[in-house]
Amino acid sequence: MAEVTEELILQLKKLIIERLKLEEVTTEDIGTDDPLFGEGLGLDSIDALELVLGLEKDYGVIIPDAEVGQKVFQSVRTIAQYVVDNRGTG
Amino acid sequence: MRREREKICFCFPGQLQERPHLPVHHPLHGDGLAREICEETLRFSGFDVLNFSFQEGDWEPYYNVKLQLTSYVISLIHYYWLQREGIFPHVIAEHSMGIYAALAASESIDFREGLLLTRDIGLVIEKWAREIGGSMCLVLGLGMDQIEGIRDRLDGYRISIANYNGSRNFVLSGLREGIDRVIPLCLDMGAVAAHRLTFSAPLHCDLMEPVRAEILGLVDRITVRELRVPVFNHMTLSFLKKEDIKPFLAGEICRPVYWEGCVRELVRRGVTWFIEVGNDDTLCKLIRWIDRGIKTTATGDPSSMGKLRPDEVSRDAS
Numbered sequence: 001m002a003e004v005t006e007e008l009i010l011q012l013k014k015l016i017i018e019r020l021k022l023e024e025v026t027t028e029d030i031g032t033d034d035p036l037f038g039e040g041l042g043l044d045s046i047d048a049l050e051l052v053l054g055l056e057k058d059y060g061v062i063i064p065d066a067e068v069g070q071k072v073f074q075s076v077r078t079i080a081q082y083v084v085d086n087r088g089t090g
Numbered sequence: 091m092r093r094e095r096e097k098i099c100f101c102f103p104g105q106l107q108e109r110p111h112l113p114v115h116h117p118l119h120g121d122g123l124a125r126e127i128c129e130e131t132l133r134f135s136g137f138d139v140l141n142f143s144f145q146e147g148d149w150e151p152y153y154n155v156k157l158q159l160t161s162y163v164i165s166l167i168h169y170y171w172l173q174r175e176g177i178f179p180h181v182i183a184e185h186s187m188g189i190y191a192a193l194a195a196s197e198s199i200d201f202r203e204g205l206l207l208t209r210d211i212g213l214v215i216e217k218w219a220r221e222i223g224g225s226m227c228l229v230l231g232l233g234m235d236q237i238e239g240i241r242d243r244l245d246g247y248r249i250s251i252a253n254y255n256g257s258r259n260f261v262l263s264g265l266r267e268g269i270d271r272v273i274p275l276c277l278d279m280g281a282v283a284a285h286r287l288t289f290s291a292p293l294h295c296d297l298m299e300p301v302r303a304e305i306l307g308l309v310d311r312i313t314v315r316e317l318r319v320p321v322f323n324h325m326t327l328s329f330l331k332k333e334d335i336k337p338f339l340a341g342e343i344c345r346p347v348y349w350e351g352c353v354r355e356l357v358r359r360g361v362t363w364f365i366e367v368g369n370d371d372t373l374c375k376l377i378r379w380i381d382r383g384i385k386t387t388a389t390g391d392p393s394s395m396g397k398l399r400p401d402e403v404s405r406d407a408s
Contacts, residue, residue: 021378044375045283045285046372046375046379047375048283049230049258049283064280065278065280066231066282066284069282069283
């Protein structure tokens with residue numbers, strides 16, 4: 001089973017910053033295990049839609065529904081794990 | 091280096107979805123101008139913005155009216171702050187109930203008239219909502235064809251598209267049981283999110299037609315003046331004229347909000363910078379989806395006001 005790499009984590013943090021146009025945020029500001037929604041980065045469902053599109057475009061992975069999305073978008077690490085597990089299967 | 095001139099659109103958002111968090115260090119508590127406006131709001135409408143409660147009348151149970159008044163007042167405080175910083179719009183756009191603050195900003199109506207309109211129209215809407223049993227929901231991630239398919243399956247529940255916010259972002263209105271059925275159907279079809287909004291009325295659809303005349307009666311009491319800043323009409327994709335305003339106010343609750351088309355047309359007409367004037371950044375996020383290249387700023391972001399420097403801003407509307 002493929003492992004999540006630090007490089008992938010960094011790429012995903014850059015994707016979040018770029019897709020969401022978070023001009024004041026750097027990759028160092030985003031904790032790998034920090035929650036992305038609510039108390040964490042404060043993202044909402046409109047942001048989630050942007051991330052769904054970004055993951056599809058950059059990694060070819062599809063988030064099929066809201067239930068999967070809720071699990072995947074818990075943190076950068078959970079996104080990375082989903083990418084590793086599903087890359088190339090979309 | 092000489093900065094390129096910006097063409098600015100101030101965007102006034104619709105009703106907040108929840109009571110805003112206004113801790114004691116929030117500028118609304120400490121700023122003299124904000125305090126003055128909050129006091130004026132209390133004096134003329136009976137509503138205490140900072141405590142989110144009515145101090146008079148029997149309107150306390152009307153949560154959405156309180157949200158509408160809060161949205162109106164915060165938007166205008168932010169607008170006056172921008173003016174104080176020397177930042178002025180070339181054009182104004184508005185989303186849904188943002189029309190009242192937009193018209194007050196354009197000086198077509200005055201602050202008090204807008205305040206009372208917001209309260210009184212809000213009360214008419216809320217009372218009607220309780221009678222008819224309406225609701226609204228946000229659906230993200232499905233395209234128009236899928237939304238239309240779901241509407242067809244729920245024929246009889248009078249589901250309408252209330253907001254065209256983007257290619258995969260819609261707000262639906264309808265009878266409460268209909269919205270209850272729409273949400274799981276949307277989720278089954280793969281929506282990224284589908285959830286109920288705070289509104290108790292089925293806004294922006296023909297279920298609101300029965301109160302149009304009553305709202306027109308309220309609107310007829312106010313004096314409409316020439317607009318000092320043009321306000322864009324998302325329905326006709328043209329600027330509102332003075333004589334359009336009363337029918338627009340009475341009719342807009344029965345018609346959808348065409349936000350995506352509005353933004354695209356304003357960009358086509360040369361707008362380079364959208365500034366959302368309100369407590370949140372929802373419109374900025376909608377604009378990001380519609381046109382990723384366009385510059386957006388939300389005044390609700392506490393760090394944003396300091397970044398809006400007059401030297402970056404052209405006052406020349408030509």
